Amino acid sequence: MPHSRHGGPRDVLIAALAAVEAAGAPVEARSPVIESAPLGPSRRRYANGVAVVHWAGDPPGLLALLQQVEHDFGRIRRGARWGARTLDLDIVLWEGGCWSDDALTIPHREFRTRDFVLGPARAVAPRWRDPLTGLCVQHLHTRLTRRRRAPR
Numbered sequence: 202m203p204h205s206r207h208g209g210p211r212d213v214l215i216a217a218l219a220a221v222e223a224a225g226a227p228v229e230a231r232s233p234v235i236e237s238a239p240l241g242p243s244r245r246r247y248a249n250g251v252a253v254v255h256w257a258g259d260p261p262g263l264l265a266l267l268q269q270v271e272h273d274f275g276r277i278r279r280g281a282r283w284g285a286r287t288l289d290l291d292i293v294l295w296e297g298g299c300w301s302d303d304a305l306t307i308p309h310r311e312f313r314t315r316d317f318v319l320g321p322a323r324a325v326a327p328r329w330r331d332p333l334t335g336l337c338v339q340h341l342h343t344r345l346t347r348r349r350r351a352p353r
Contacts, residue, residue, distance in 0.1 A: 210248035213248070214234055214248055214250050216274075217270055217288055220270045220273065220274075221252070221266065221267070221270055221290075224266050224269070224270065225266065226254040226255060226263065226266060227255045228252050228254050229255055230252065230325040231251070231252045231325065232250045232251040232322065233321065234249065234321075235317065235321060237317035247317070249317040249318070249321060250321050251293070251321035251322045251324070251325055252325070253326055259300075260297075260300045260307055261302065261304065261305060267290040267291075270290060271288050271290055274288045275287045275288075276288050291309055292305065292307055293307075293308060293309040293312045293322065294312075294322075294326075294329055294331070294332075299332050308332065308333060313331065313345070316342070316346060319341055319342040320346075322338045323339055323342045326338055327339040
């Protein structure tokens with residue numbers, strides 16, 4: 202959704218990354234912002250991107266930082282899975298491999314099935330490996346997007 206101070210979704214993502222950096226997680230790489238179709242019942246198009254950030258702490262600490270940035274941008278968590286929101290920041294992969302607790306699972310459960318994640322991720326971290334499959338982002342994206350041959 203547009204933001205009253207930052208503008209449209211593309212500008213919101215740019216401002217959010219600046220806020221993440223200002224909060225102590227330097228952005229080492231950022232993908233181009235792409236537009237994608239919605240998942241779920243929404244009709245609007247979404248702006249998506251991927252960033253590689255440096256974080257010295259553990260994943261729950263980074264999640265807390267990201268949720269604070271979302272809150273600062275006006276996100277209100279109402280429990281609706283597909284509800285409208287100004288900003289949604291996720292941790293998809295982590296250099297430490299896998300992580301799981303009540304609030305967070307890494308790798309993100311759905312990232313392998315989402316071109317709007319793998320496409321931008323391929324631009325900034327094509328060789329980053331999924332700790333569960335052992336495949337790199339480039340291979341996961343190719344598997345997701347290649348055309349299947351029709352059976353003869």
